[in-house]
Amino acid sequence: MADTITPREEDYSQWYIDLVRSAKLADYSDVRGCMVIRPNGYAIWEKMQAALDGMFKATGHVNAYFPLFIPESYIQKEADHIEGFAPECAVVTHGGGEELAEKLYVRPTSETVIWASYKKWIQSYRDLPLLINQWANVVRWEMRTRLFLRTSEFLWQEGHTAHATPEEAQDEVLRMINVYKTFAEEYMAMPVLIGRKTDSEKFAGADETWCIEAMMQDKKALQAGTSHNLGQNFAKAFDCQFQSKNGTLEYVWATSWGVSTRLIGALIMAHSDDRGLVLPPKLASRQVVIVPILRGDKQAVAEKAHALADELNSNGIHAFVDDSEQNSPGWKFAEYELQGIPVRLEIGPRDISSNICIAARRDTGEKQQIALDDTFAASISSLLDAIQQSMFKSALEFREANTREVSSYDEFKKCIDKGFLIAHWDGREETEAKIKEETKATIRLIPEDPDFRKKYSMDEPGICICSGNPSKGKVVFAKAY
């Protein structure tokens, strides 16, 4: 049963922690910064994995698995990469009771160990493209952690592709960031902006990083997925060349892209409320809970509830019944609201005689009567669709209401806790760093959606809000998780 959840208005961070604990989504472990993903949380990840994996396969990718351990010499091969990742690695120094001749890094990401294999597998243009994804755990030692959002170990997928031309690699980068956008919007009901990172925010070892950015309910940004154009950096580091169609030897072009269990944190922060988790129906492993009101002929009511669940399940809707007499209907209502079950059906003796039941939506709390005739399963299916759409719409309206243009640094500072700020920037790293230091806001992305760019006239030149230097265009700033 629910412990008390701190209201969002009172303390958003505490609300998040309380919710994750109360809904039994995750726990900290005794290993500093490592989490236990509990069954309720892992069920969300399984739904995410299934949807994403299907989308990866539909775009021609296959799965494989590469070693957890990366020899120190591999990590050192790409200069930016080691600078970015080595300080946050966990290091294995002993194995089988002996000190190792070479230290092993627990993978923080797998570019190096994968490109060591690609070098063996790629000889000719006929071996390209190579389109491989891996589902795995990775470790990045974190000082300040937050369940799902930032933990020392997390689960993710990492795609690693190899191409014969830079154009094909760039197509792949864009294809996959758009797969992520589709997943975020259609499954998570979470609108995202799509665009490029500035040089200071890009992946260590990438030429260019694309990302999707979402707005949480506290108006902070959350980076939900990235897709990197790695150029020939890793091919050069691992001396991976191929014979091109016209017989020349060339370095292979690379991409990598990933999303992680961080998305579970994003999902919670985007939609949930003070009563608990709110799950979009497409990511709910249990979509409908049926709570029979056990009065009068209890057995008949319970049987009807199970018959309705069977009917829904045979129509592809995941429904279950809680007919335990140990807990009251009120207790059950609160418990399944906490767990985020999208629809609750209540059915009692009088409903049965009227041939109806009551459906309560988790997202809005609205109740409606549903006829128990041959339209029943279709009605519930429509209701689930409506919830999915309406959750997306609410989140989009929220983001749009909290995205604004600012034209001075004063205005910027005043508004920085109010959401996404669109402002002119002179393109210099030192300006970006100064803004970050003074306001804690970062450039989330240089948006690339044409409609968004047009809406905010992002291509118009202007004056940098911070430095006063000329600016070639606007970018999106926000505080971020």
Add this chain to the structure above:
Amino acid sequence: MADTITPREEDYSQWYIDLVRSAKLADYSDVRGCMVIRPNGYAIWEKMQAALDGMFKATGHVNAYFPLFIPESYIQKEADHIEGFAPECAVVTHGGGEELAEKLYVRPTSETVIWASYKKWIQSYRDLPLLINQWANVVRWEMRTRLFLRTSEFLWQEGHTAHATPEEAQDEVLRMINVYKTFAEEYMAMPVLIGRKTDSEKFAGADETWCIEAMMQDKKALQAGTSHNLGQNFAKAFDCQFQSKNGTLEYVWATSWGVSTRLIGALIMAHSDDRGLVLPPKLASRQVVIVPILRGDKQAVAEKAHALADELNSNGIHAFVDDSEQNSPGWKFAEYELQGIPVRLEIGPRDISSNICIAARRDTGEKQQIALDDTFAASISSLLDAIQQSMFKSALEFREANTREVSSYDEFKKCIDKGFLIAHWDGREETEAKIKEETKATIRLIPEDPDFRKKYSMDEPGICICSGNPSKGKVVFAKAY
């Protein structure tokens, strides 16, 4: 294309290595003893995971995820456990650039880290049973490795359950070893014996270990799955007590059970041949390859091939076409035999005019005509079923032909390379150790299948083949992977 595969008769070990490499199932990495599971190998694991995961959920289990790292103090809590596992662990001593206050072991198995959580989650009998499974990577430092069969890192699932009574725990142990048996026989087409391990072969920390044992084509045994009754050992080590129905405080009863990517090695060794992989249809991600014979009206032939593939796919059979003109039909036949595609369909202009195609079975090489009428998809479906059944039957006949009773130690030594030996044993560890030292054979299991026990009169008392001491019953010996 296939490199040359050493024939099994010539060198079985080399055949295995050649096959794994040629069929692109796995590669060694530069990290000693760690493997890369290539897409062709990982596709088998994905099919295995899907089938097993469905069976786990159907028996009431849910998935979760626990940390990769185990504090040294956890491992030390269970005496047998540390003795068994500590020497083969990889140890993290540094994280985030600093030496850690407490060493972290990369999990060799997760009993300890999971029971540290269970202690927090279990207070009352109402919290029981707890039926959780985890899909994860584990590391056990190995000196002598073999792809899939024995590697320092491997993938597996580990079930960890908590119960209020020893009877419930024992029921779970048996339920899960029987799930494994069903999976091995119905999906892998690999017959297994089911039974208990002797004390010297059981899991470090278990009261009793149940296992399934299969016979490979070289007549060696392979342990394919285990299910452990952990008694109250881990509950006591982690002080995990619950309030029982009658109000007393009691230690929780535990089980754990697992299978790993080792099963891929077992699958290869059980069925494959000198031409390459032989996959049972239920574990083949690609079940049917259609090779059009591109003569005459090439386009019409290719179109017909694609139409047939579409028809099969829409009937739930995974079919694909190879209509590339770069490679000859003969090359394709060899390539897809190497890859283990269960059925090959050949179709040329004359076949189309006769409204037939030729189906070749991968397992037996038999060819037959298939009518291209409205019975087509059903014919292929029946053929796949027949292959699945016949692979199991062949493997069962092979095992039965190579299982024999021996009544003297001389006979035992003469026959130990000829398969499973059923022999009297006095029940003493020192006898077991002596036999192992002198013959390299181990007691694979004390079979518990009543039919098997009856067939070999295993309950009849007799004389130990090695020591001459009285024996209460027979056991199964073999050399093993």
